Amino acid sequence: MSDSLTHPDRLLPADPGVRRLARSLLGAVENLPILSPHGHVDARLLRENSPFPDPAALLVSPDHYVVRLLHASGVPLSNLLPSQDGSRVPGSRTVWREFCTAWPLFDGTASGHWLRDQFQFVFGLSQPPSAGIADALYDELSAKLQAESFRPRQLFKDFNIEVLATTDDPLDDLSHHNALAVDPTFHGRVLPTFRPDAYINIAHPGWAENVDRLTAATGEPDTSYRSYIHALEARRRYFIDHGAVSADHGVRTPATIKLEETEAAHLFETARAGTATSAERDAFEAHMLYQMGRMSVEDGLVMTVHPGSFRNHHHPTFEAHGADTGHDIPFAISYTEAIRPLLQDFGTAKDFHLVLFTLDETVFSRELAPLAGFYPAVYLGAPWWFLDAPDAMQRFRSAVTETAGFSRFSGFIDDTRAFCSIPARHEASRRVEASFLARMVAEHRVTENRAYEIMFDTVDTSPRRTFKL
Template sequence: MTALAPHPDRLLPADPATRDVARRLYAEVADAPIYSPHGHVPADMLLDDEPFGDPAQLLITPDHYVTRLLHAVGVPLGRLGVVRRDGDGAGGTAAASGSGSAEPAVSGREIWRTLCENWDVFLGTPVRYWFESEFSEVFGLTDAPSPQTADALYDQLTDALARPEFRPRALFERFRIAVLATTDDPADDLAAHLELRDDPSFDGRVLPTFRADRYMHPLEPTWRGKLDELSAAANIDCGTYAGLLDALRSRRAYFKAAGGTATDTGVIDAGSEPLHTADAERIHREALVGTISQADADAYRRNMLYRLAEMSADDGLVMQLHAGVIRNHHRPTFDAFGPDTGHDLPAVGGYTVPLTPILRDFGVDPTFRIVLFTVDETLFSREIAPLAGFYPSVFAGAPWWFLDSPAGIARYRSAVTDSAGFVKTSGFIDDTRAFCSIPARHDMSRRLDAGHLASLVATHQLSEDDALGVARRLVADVPIGTFRL
């Protein structure tokens, strides 16, 4: 039976002298509060503060970092508890994975056993690192997952989750989370955020983030329905392009009043050429009657990206931009299970040319701020860092998704620092629905930054005092300042 005992020096440099410096730097920030300005944990989880139920539904099923790798080795998503939305059986991925028939619903214990049977699939991945830290440090497990330990570990987790100290608010406090941002549709009433804000028994800050992607794509079958929802929420008719813009402005003000400091936008490319109002109105009308072309839909989306930047220059909400992702790459899986099921994939990206209209008009505006994220890491040194190294408004977003691994974070620091330094970065972004993994993800970043700074001290590029100052700023001043927290 293998013990679960994460090494105290994990991710720190191998060279003894450099490692000693890294240990001192890490010790300064290891217990610092967590600022999480971009994530997907639902606010009502903290409002309701109900005990977590089944361990698999907490740790496995909602985390597409986990489910995608298991799916990659042949485990149907239905066997991991992912619920079908097409009505084809209670679970399983028959249509999506070619298994021939729908899988029956599975228990949490069975899902957990599947993870334990495939534990080695995660060797060398950040998921394995997060899980080992989480299991050991949050839940106190001492045996590594395996087919032999699966049932005993499941029982230990079930027992732990039934205790008061493992309820959401207790963990929020234990994790030292100072700020947790969520991701929210503009039509959301933000009721949970408002109740949490006004709850005297809750000391944390849970901030909404305005995400308007679904209103940018008039060819999507859900677009007209989303306009209706937004019209109702804003009490503004979105049957015209001008009405849509007015409704978005109104909801942004609502989000800001509820504590929001940022928006988030995910697009296939960062094109941002504005349209004349008459052209945008024409495309909007054609979209409503179903006669819009692909070219006009692309022009509309790029215009909307510009208009969202224009709104940020007006109201000061920090604009986060995630470009270059092909969403829902495997259509059968999307049809069966919906979005966020592990098959959003990287595309070759670019920012310098596509963002020219936005940066031309708002790049030096003191109110405007944009944080650029990528899953094409060639952009870090080629485009994002040089842009952040000139434009006051541009910040280099942390490695995200496929890149938020130890190696990816190390490459990011080397690629960005030469052009943009440390202060024009975003701070670590955990980007997660997996609440219990938040401290493990931030700890990983803190260890890697300590190692990077220690290497600069060892090569006499920084004094240790300067490195200590940077380490502290990266976990507090940088995210606080970048996201106007």
């Protein structure tokens, strides 16, 4: 095996004795299935099972980490992404050449680690990309992608994925999920996830139209606030009937407010009229996040909260290429006061599971671990987006374990659109957990037998418990 791609002891401790134990802990879980309860792969991909179009469309364009670093190095986004209006689409070979030329930029990055794993273990490569072999590598990978062994369903099986959750619009008919659920040739669970952001965030450019579509689709008699709430409840029930286990909320902040119905209705109508102030928009979104918690207590959907991203930070890029094109930037948040109204009413509610994520790692030890260490409803969301990197995952584990232990952990969340990176991301997480536990044993903080139990719980039991799988 070439040392230019991966090493068997990648991410494991440098100390030889601790490394041996980490290897053993990793080996104990290496054959466990992948449980992915939050991600962004489209269910259509698995239902249609068509070949991936080309290496760039599979490995470069859908991966924000890759696109943003290429752009930071001076590659124009017009060389990597289509224009928002579809008038200009860069050639896939051009995109691939840009990526291969820039490959050294990924040294030391999490995306570089994942890509090396994919190149070696998914595609069987023995050398990394470079400008000199870009075209030959493109041709080699393109040929492989046409083979039956590289179709999405076969890869799903080869990756040993048991559960894969998608992220879906509340009005999605979930036909692709339904088809997979009844297909006797498909083995695995592809679960929809209720994602209502565009229906509760007044600042979303299509909010008013979305409310109209929502109330009409559910047969509500009007577009009043009460009908709006009933429509959201109805669509949640639809998702549950079609296999959903969670509702995800990509909010700007984790603020929650409990408003009286008359006040909420007033804000709703003000927003419908287009006269809501910025403060009123924020208050309504915070109230709706509280309402989403109330609904989760009633219908059983796990509630996940993903705050702290400044979406579309660079407006010219948004205008040219649209959202989700690599220019979302984290900012500092606070949970303790913001989430308190919701926890006052529901933090001890039976069977309510609230999974809190952050892009601001300063809150891990200061706020999230203490919250999860008291409230039965609160679980610690895995390091996510910018923090799902080896050193950041180690910092997370060190920051939260002394306060909340291991049992309040959600299990690893890959949160990706890049289908072929899923096993690499889970493998990295397992190696980080094995390394942390091996150090704990070496320092006589947990016993070796207990470390194996915790390792299994972290990889398998925690996500099943947290997401009610």
